[in-house]
Amino acid sequence: MAKLYQDLDQTPAVKMRAKVVPMSSIVKFLLLVGGSLALIAISRIPGKDRRSSLRESNAYSRDTSEASYFSEQVTRAKAELNQVTGPIGISKGEGNIKGEKIEKVAPAVTQPKPAPIPVQMNCAAPPYVILGQPTSNSISLRFLSDYATTIFVSWALEGGAGSPKKTDLFKLVPSEPSSLITLTNLELSTRYVYQVWFQNSFDCDVYATENFFFHTQRYFDEDFTFAVIADTHFEDPGAYEEDIFFSTRAHMIKAAHSSPGFDFFVDLGDTFMGNKFEPPSNIAFQLYENAFKQYSPIARSAPIFLVNGNHDGELGAFIPKSTKGASLSEIEASFPVVYARLRNKYFVNPKSGGFFSANTEITYPSVGELRNYYSWSWGNSLFVVLDPYWYTLTHVTESPWEWTLGKTQYMWLASILQNMPATLKFVFIHQYAGGVYGTSRGYDGGGDESFAQYFEWGGKDPMTGLDGFATNRPGWNHGPIHQMFTRYRVSVVFRGHDHLFHVGELDGVIYNTLPKPSVGDHGNAVSSFTERGYKDDQVSMTSGHTEVQVTKLGATVTLRSSSENSILHQYTVSAAPYPM
Numbered sequence: 001m002a003k004l005y006q007d008l009d010q011t012p013a014v015k016m017r018a019k020v021v022p023m024s025s026i027v028k029f030l031l032l033v034g035g036s037l038a039l040i041a042i043s044r045i046p047g048k049d050r051r052s053s054l055r056e057s058n059a060y061s062r063d064t065s066e067a068s069y070f071s072e073q074v075t076r077a078k079a080e081l082n083q084v085t086g087p088i089g090i091s092k093g094e095g096n097i098k099g100e101k102i103e104k105v106a107p108a109v110t111q112p113k114p115a116p117i118p119v120q121m122n123c124a125a126p127p128y129v130i131l132g133q134p135t136s137n138s139i140s141l142r143f144l145s146d147y148a149t150t151i152f153v154s155w156a157l158e159g160g161a162g163s164p165k166k167t168d169l170f171k172l173v174p175s176e177p178s179s180l181i182t183l184t185n186l187e188l189s190t191r192y193v194y195q196v197w198f199q200n201s202f203d204c205d206v207y208a209t210e211n212f213f214f215h216t217q218r219y220f221d222e223d224f225t226f227a228v229i230a231d232t233h234f235e236d237p238g239a240y241e242e243d244i245f246f247s248t249r250a251h252m253i254k255a256a257h258s259s260p261g262f263d264f265f266v267d268l269g270d271t272f273m274g275n276k277f278e279p280p281s282n283i284a285f286q287l288y289e290n291a292f293k294q295y296s297p298i299a300r301s302a303p304i305f306l307v308n309g310n311h312d313g314e315l316g317a318f319i320p321k322s323t324k325g326a327s328l329s330e331i332e333a334s335f336p337v338v339y340a341r342l343r344n345k346y347f348v349n350p351k352s353g354g355f356f357s358a359n360t361e362i363t364y365p366s367v368g369e370l371r372n373y374y375s376w377s378w379g380n381s382l383f384v385v386l387d388p389y390w391y392t393l394t395h396v397t398e399s400p401w402e403w404t405l406g407k408t409q410y411m412w413l414a415s416i417l418q419n420m421p422a423t424l425k426f427v428f429i430h431q432y433a434g435g436v437y438g439t440s441r442g443y444d445g446g447g448d449e450s451f452a453q454y455f456e457w458g459g460k461d462p463m464t465g466l467d468g469f470a471t472n473r474p475g476w477n478h479g480p481i482h483q484m485f486t487r488y489r490v491s492v493v494f495r496g497h498d499h500l501f502h503v504g505e506l507d508g509v510i511y512n513t514l515p516k517p518s519v520g521d522h523g524n525a526v527s528s529f530t531e532r533g534y535k536d537d538q539v540s541m542t543s544g545h546t547e548v549q550v551t552k553l554g555a556t557v558t559l560r561s562s563s564e565n566s567i568l569h570q571y572t573v574s575a576a577p578y579p580m
C-alpha cells in the first residue's frame, strides 16, 4: 500500500487525483504537519466540490488525456485497495506495526455464516475498535465495520511531542472482525493519543475519529486506575436493561477518555451468554459482534480483559471426549470450542509469552491458545485472571469438589504468586472453584467470603467437617487456593456471578463480589443471597461499575452508581512491603 501513496503522488494526473481522493490528501497532510497531529473531532476532509466537478469533467470529456489519466488512477487505486487481503489484510507497515493472523483453519461449523444484512451507507460512521494486550511497548487494536472500510491509524505522544506515526492502509471486510493491528516501539509508561482515519467506500470522503487514548505499562512507583464490571448479560431478558447499561457505560466512557483515565478494564464474565441463548453455531457470532460494538466506546480508550463466566458457555463438561471416540471435527464443532474461537476472533485476550503469562495447556486447531487464564504486571500490581470452566469436566451435580481450576492452572497460579514481584495482587474469577452447597440453586459456585474456606478453594469439606484437600487433590502440594492467597498476600479477589456488591475479608484476603452494570434491580440475587451467606445489611443491589485507584501506599476501590456515577461504596487496601 505504500506503493499506492507513491504512485498517486508522482505524476501531474496523480496530483489531481490526490485532490480528489482524500486518503492521499491525508497522507500529504500528515507529512506536512510533521511534528503535530491535527487531532480533531470527526472531521470532513475538504475536496468534495472539486471531486464533483472532476466527475462532471470526466463524464463530458472521456477522451481528454486528463480524464483518462484520472480514470486510470481510480481504477488502479481501487484494484490495489481490493488486493488487500484479509480480514483487514495486514500489509507490511513501517516497522511500527505487525500483524497477527488468528484464524488458522476454517471454522468447523456445519452451517455457513449468513450474508450480512445490507446497511445503508453512512460515510461518517467510524469503524468500531477495541484495544487489548497493552504492554510496556505495544498495544493491539481490532476493528469491526459494517462496510468495506479502508483505514489507517495515526498515533502520537499525548501533548503532541515528537512526530506522529501512522500505519499503512488496511481494508476491512464488512461484519468481519479484523486481524490484530499491533502498534510497537512505544515508550514505557506513556499515554498516547490516536485517531482512526477511515473511508467507508470509494465514493465517501475520508473522515477521522475523535481522539482516543491508551497507556503503556506503568512504572513500579506510579499511580494508575483500572475499572471492573461483572455480569453484563447482554440481551438477557430480566438481566439486561439497555438504558441502565448505557448509563453505566456513559460514565465509563467519560472516565476512559479523560486524563489520566483508567488504563484498562476487566470484564468478569457472563457477557456473551451463549450457554443461555444456545444459538446455532453459524449465528453464534452475533453475540460476540454485539458485545464488541457495545464495549467499543469504552474499549477504544481502555483495553479490555475478558474473564470467562458460566453463561459464556466455554464449559469443559460439554466437550466431546476423544477417549470415547469423538473426532477432532466433532470436538471443533462443539459449542465450548465455537465460543472460544469467537471470543478470540473478536476480542484480544493476552497471548502467552513476553509480557503476559497465559495458558498454553489447551489448544485447538481453529482457536490456537485459549487465552482463558493469564497474568500481567502493571505498576506495583500483579493481575491474575482465572477460569474454572474449561477444567471442570462434570456438570457438578454431586459436590462442589467437582469445581476445579485443574492442576496445570493451579500450579501456574502458585508459580505466578510466588515469583512475580508486586505489593498489590488482584485476582479476577467469575466464581469460586467450590462455593455454595445445599442451596436452591445447587452447587453453582457462588457465596460470600465464608465459602472461601471450602472445597478446592479452601480445602475444608463442610459435609464431613474435615480437611479434605489432600484426599480430593492428591499431589497438589501448594495447599488450597485460599491458603495460597493468604501466604502470598493477595490483596483482593474480584468475583461476579452473585449479582450484588459485597466486601468481606477472610484471613487477610478481601473478597469483593461485584454487581451488574445493567439492571434496575438485582431480583435474582435478592431471592437467593441469604443462603449464599450474604447479610441484608452488607450487600448493595445497585448497578454500576467499580474503579480501583492504585498508589504505592495501596488501592482505593470505589463502586460508582449506574444512575449518577455517585460513590456507593469505597474501601482501601494497603500495599504490602517490598520486597516480599
Ligand SMILES: [Fe+2]
Pocket (backbone or CB within 6 Å): 270, 309, 310, 311, 430, 496, 497, 498
Ligand atoms: Fe454467572
